[in-house]
Amino acid sequence: MKKILLSLAFLGLSLMPARAAETAGVVTTIAPLHSLVQGVMGDTGQADLIVRGNNSPHGFQLKPSQIRALREARVIFYIGEGLESFLGKAFRTLPPEVSRVGMMDAEGVEILSIRDSGGWEAHQHHAHEHHQEEGHGHDHDHDKGHDKDHDDHKGHDDHKDHDDHKGHDDHAYTDDHHIWLSPDNGVAMVGAITRALSRLYPENTAVFEKNAAEQVALIRAAEETIRQKLVPVREVPFIVFHDAYQYFERHFGLTAVGSILLEPEELPSISRVQEIRRRITESGAVCIFREPQFSDKLVSTVAEGLPVRLGTLDPIGLDQAEGAGLYQAILTDMADQATGCLQ
DSSP: OHHHHHHHHHHHHHHSOOOOOOOOOEEESSHHHHHHHHHHHGGGOOOEESSOSSOOSTTOOOOHHHHHHHHHOSEEEESOTTTOTTHHHHHHTSOTTSEEEEGGGSTTOOOOBOOSSSBOOHHHHHHHHHHIIIIISOOHHHHHTHHHHHHTSTTOOHHHHHHTTTTOOTTTTTBOOOGGGSHHHHHHHHHHHHHHHHHHOGGGHHHHHHHHHHHHHHHHHHHHHHHHHHGGGTTOEEEEEESOOHHHHHHHTOEEEEEEESSTTSOOOHHHHHHHHHHHHHHTOOEEEEOTTSOSHHHHHHHTTSSOEEEEOOSSOTTSOSSTTHHHHHHHHHHHHHHHHHO
């Protein structure tokens, strides 16, 4: 009897699913990307995050410990050197075995060009909205096959493609790097992350793919909630602190009409401040959105004496808890803040 029980116990152990191997040596740059990477990794490991706290990737400086972490990594996930300019020098000294996966080069990510002035006509956004309503919005059935379509892409290899750039970011000066603020791009990034991790940790592929499917479902659920929430304020014009939000604006059909800054590192001239004040008056903008990573002084100067409210949009997730849920929380909080200021 004892032998039978031991045999059954051994059989039960042998039928248990294998424990996922540890996913180690994963480094990410900004919190939204870290959230997507951690969501795919799940319990197999903990991804390291470079830009933490009340910091912006614009003008960020690496500490010696962070440079060491990059050199000791197995894979580095980042957006593009046009956003994380601090990576340029570090990348030139990385050991050749460190994989670099740039999301600007990820299959399926839509790239928008940088807008060349701080004032934009509202019809730009409505034209995009009309384009979506005519049948070019996302298709949930298509999402289900999203990862498979990319896996079948002939010869596609995120690591190889980016290494061919030899550290140069072709998107650095012409393209808008705030790609994560479109849920469609978020889904595409999940696919790219899953493929990259599966190449490096093939023993965890099944876990990564399961986690990725769950992440996509959460992103799409948040997207639908946000879309309904923003319906009452889609036609209401507003100004942003710097031109970081066009992916969010266009995806949800919002009416941003200008930004105080094109690049947050460049302070505006007096004529620029006067220009944006005229833009507020002419467009009927009801709200100016500041960012928590930057001082409010400039926003207050622009708004002084004008009938506009001040709101806050945070594209990085400063007040959100790090981890797999942060990405959806950023988009949801932006919708809440927009609704609160524009209604």
